[in-house]
Amino acid sequence: MATAPHTLVSMPELSPGVSEWVEQVRELTQPAKVYWCDGSQSEFQRIRGELVARGELKELNKETFPNCHLYRSDPTDVARVEHLTFVCTQSKDDAGPNNNWMAPDEAKAKMRGLFAGCMKGRTLYVVPYCMGPIDSPYARCGVEITDSAYVVLNMAIMTRIGRRALERIAAEGTFVKGLHSTGDLNPARRFIMHFPEELGIQSIGSGYGGNALLGKKCHALRIASWQARSEGWLAEHMLIVGLQSPRGETHYVAAAFPSACGKTNLAMLIPPDALPGWKVFTVGDDIAWLHPGPDGRLWAINPESGYFGVVPGTNPKTNKNAYDMIRHDTLFTNVALTADNEPWWEGRKDSQPVTDWLGRPYDPSNGPAAHPNSRFTVAATQNPAYTQAAAEPRGVPISALIFGGRRRELAPLVYEARSWAHGVLVGASVASETTAAAVGEVGVVRRDPMAMKPFAGYNYGDYFAHWLNVGAKLKRPPRMFHVNWFRQSADGKFLWPGFGDNLRVLSWMLERCANRAEAQDTAIGFLPRPGDLNLQGADVSAQAVTELTTVDKAGWLREVGDFRGYLQEFGSHTPKQLYDELAEVERRLKA
Ligand code: OXD
Numbered sequence: 296m297a298t299a300p301h302t303l304v305s306m307p308e309l310s311p312g313v314s315e316w317v318e319q320v321r322e323l324t325q326p327a328k329v330y331w332c333d334g335s336q337s338e339f340q341r342i343r344g345e346l347v348a349r350g351e352l353k354e355l356n357k358e359t360f361p362n363c364h365l366y367r368s369d370p371t372d373v374a375r376v377e378h379l380t381f382v383c384t385q386s387k388d389d390a391g392p393n394n395n396w397m398a399p400d401e402a403k404a405k406m407r408g409l410f411a412g413c414m415k416g417r418t419l420y421v422v423p424y425c426m427g428p429i430d431s432p433y434a435r436c437g438v439e440i441t442d443s444a445y446v447v448l449n450m451a452i453m454t455r456i457g458r459r460a461l462e463r464i465a466a467e468g469t470f471v472k473g474l475h476s477t478g479d480l481n482p483a484r485r486f487i488m489h490f491p492e493e494l495g496i497q498s499i500g501s502g503y504g505g506n507a508l509l510g511k512k513c514h515a516l517r518i519a520s521w522q523a524r525s526e527g528w529l530a531e532h533m534l535i536v537g538l539q540s541p542r543g544e545t546h547y548v549a550a551a552f553p554s555a556c557g558k559t560n561l562a563m564l565i566p567p568d569a570l571p572g573w574k575v576f577t578v579g580d581d582i583a584w585l586h587p588g589p590d591g592r593l594w595a596i597n598p599e600s601g602y603f604g605v606v607p608g609t610n611p612k613t614n615k616n617a618y619d620m621i622r623h624d625t626l627f628t629n630v631a632l633t634a635d636n637e638p639w640w641e642g643r644k645d646s647q648p649v650t651d652w653l654g655r656p657y658d659p660s661n662g663p664a665a666h667p668n669s670r671f672t673v674a675a676t677q678n679p680a681y682t683q684a685a686a687e688p689r690g691v692p693i694s695a696l697i698f699g700g701r702r703r704e705l706a707p708l709v710y711e712a713r714s715w716a717h718g719v720l721v722g723a724s725v726a727s728e729t730t731a732a733a734v735g736e737v738g739v740v741r742r743d744p745m746a747m748k749p750f751a752g753y754n755y756g757d758y759f760a761h762w763l764n765v766g767a768k769l770k771r772p773p774r775m776f777h778v779n780w781f782r783q784s785a786d787g788k789f790l791w792p793g794f795g796d797n798l799r800v801l802s803w804m805l806e807r808c809a810n811r812a813e814a815q816d817t818a819i820g821f822l823p824r825p826g827d828l829n830l831q832g833a834d835v836s837a838q839a840v841t842e843l844t845t846v847d848k849a850g851w852l853r854e855v856g857d858f859r860g861y862l863q864e865f866g867s868h869t870p871k872q873l874y875d876e877l878a879e880v881e882r883r884l885k886a
C-alpha cells in the first residue's frame with residue numbers, strides 16, 4: 296500500500312511558523328527534550344504508561360474500572376484561580392472591570408522571568424489541537440506547549456490533537472499560541488495570562504484543568520469570545536443538547552449555567568418514566584460556539600471532544616449516563632479510593648472510601664473523601680447519549696437559549712423573555728451562588744452574566760452590545776429563557792426535584808417555541824401557569840409549584856435597582872438598549 300504523502304513530512308517541518316515559536320520557547324525554558332504529539336492511540340497509551348511507571352498516575356481496578364486511572368494533584372492546585380487570571384490588552388478599558396488586567400509588556404516580562412529555565416530536566420510537549428470538528432469552517436486551532444504529561448493526556452481527550460490539527464494550522468497560517476508550565480506549583484508564582492490581541496496564552500504554576508488545558512477556558516472562551524466579537528459570532532459557556540419529543544420532532548437548545556450548577560447533568564438528562572417517548576442527545580456539556588447561519592437561525596458547535604466534569608454527586612439517580620460513561624477509559628483527578636481500588640466520591644452510595652483524595656486513610660473528621668471539585672476526563676463518544684451531530688461541521692440549529700443560576704430565592708422555576716433584546720437583559724442579569732470550581736468562598740451570590748464572569752475575554756459592556764448586534768442579524772432567532780432549579784422554601788428545602796424532571800420545563804419551552812403552550816404574561820416575562828407544566832407523576836406539591844411560578848414583585852423591584860447599579864459599573868460601554876429593557880421591566884413591575 297502506498298504511504299500517504301503527509302506521513303513523509305515530519306511534524307516540525309509541516310508548519311515552519313509553529314517550529315519557529317517552539318524553538319524560541321525551547322531556548323527560554325531549556326527542556327531536556329522536545330516531543331511533538333501526533334495524536335495517535337499508541338502515543339496516548341505510551342505517555343499514560345510512563346506516568347504510571349513514575350507513580351504519577353495510579354491504575355484503578357482493572358476488572359470493574361478498566362483503563363481508568365487516578366491522578367492526585369498538588370493539594371493547593373485543585374480549582375481555577377480567578378484572582379490570578381488576567382486579560383492583557385493594550386487598553387485597560389478593553390478588558391473591562393469584569394477582568395483582572397495587566398499591561399501586555401509588563402505581563403510578558405513577568406512571565407518571561409518565571410518561564411526562564413522552568414523546563415530543565417523535563418520534556419517539552421508540543422500539542423497541536425483543533426477546537427471543533429476538524430473539517431468545520433467554525434473550528435479554530437491552537438498549539439499548546441506544556442511540560443505536563445497529565446495535561447497532554449487531558450488535551451488528547453478534550454480536543455482533537457495531533458497531525459491533522461497541525462495540517463490545518465499549516466494551511467491557515469494562524470493559530471492560538473498557548474504556553475504552559477507547571478513551574479514549581481507555588482501559588483505565589485501562579486498566573487494565567489491572556490493576550491487576545493495576539494491570540495496568545497501563558498499559564499504557569501498550575502496543572503488544574505481550567506488553568507492548564509489551554510484549549511478549554513483560555514482559548515475556547517476567553518480568546519474565542521474576543522475573536523467572536525470581531526467576526527460576528529458568540530463563544531459561550533453553554534451546554535448543547537438535542538431533545539426528541541414523542542411527536543418525533545428534534546430541537547437543540549443551548550444553556551448557560553455557572554460552573555458546577557448541573558450543566559453536564561442537563562446535557563445528559565435521562566427522561567423520567569412518567570414522560571415516555573422522549574429521547575435526549577448530548578452535543579456538548581460546557582462550551583458552545585454559536586454562529587448566525589445563512590438561514591437566519593443560530594447554529595452551534597461544541598469545540599470540545601470530551602468532558603471534564605465534576606465527579607461528586609454522580610450516581611445512577613442523578614446522571615446514569617455519566618455514571619456508566621466513567622466506568623472505563625476515564626482519567627479521575629482527586630477522587631477517593633475504596634478497598635477494591637475503585638474510585639469513590641460523595642454521592643457514590645454503593646461502596647465506602649478507605650483512602651481520601653490526598654492519599655490519607657479516610658477519616659470523616661478531615662472533610663469529604665473526594666475533593667468537592669474532583670473531576671473525570673472522558674471522551675464524549677463514551678456517553679450513551681452521544682450523537683453524531685456533535686461531529687457535524689455546520690453544527691446544529693438552536694431553537695432556544697437558556698440562562699440559569701443557583702438561587703435560593705427570587706428567580707422562579709422558568710420564565711421566557713419577550714424578545715432577543717429582553718433575553719440579553721435576562722442573560723446579563725444571571726446571578727448565582729459560587730461553587731468549588733473556583734478558589735474562594737462557596738455559596739455567596741454574585742452576578743455572573745451569561746455564566747461568563749470568569750470567561751468573557753473583554754469588557755462586559757461591549758459584550759452585551761455584541762449580543763444585541765448578533766440578535767439583530769438573526770431572522771429566526773431562538774427563544775430565550777431563564778431557569779432556576781435551585782429554589783428553596785423558607786425552611787431550606789429544594790422546591791423542585793431537578794435532574795430528569797427538568798425535562799418537564801424543557802418540554803414547556805419547546806411547546807412555546809412551537810406556539811403550542813400557554814403562559815401567564817408577567818412583568819419579568821412569560822411564566823407557565825401551574826397547569827401549563829406536565830407534572831404527571833412528579834414528586835412536587837401544588838404549593839411548591841405555586842411558589843415556583845409566582846413573581847415576587849417587591850423582590851424583583853429590589854433586583855432591578857441592584858442590577859441597574861451593576862450595569863453602571865461598565866460606564867459608557869453598557870448599551871442604552873439594555874437600560875431601556877430594564878426600565879420596561881420596572882415599569883411593568885410598578886404597573
Ligand atoms: C469547568 C468550569 O470546569 O466551569 O467547566 O469551571
Ligand code: MN
Binds near residue numbers: 553554555
Ligand atoms: Mn464550565
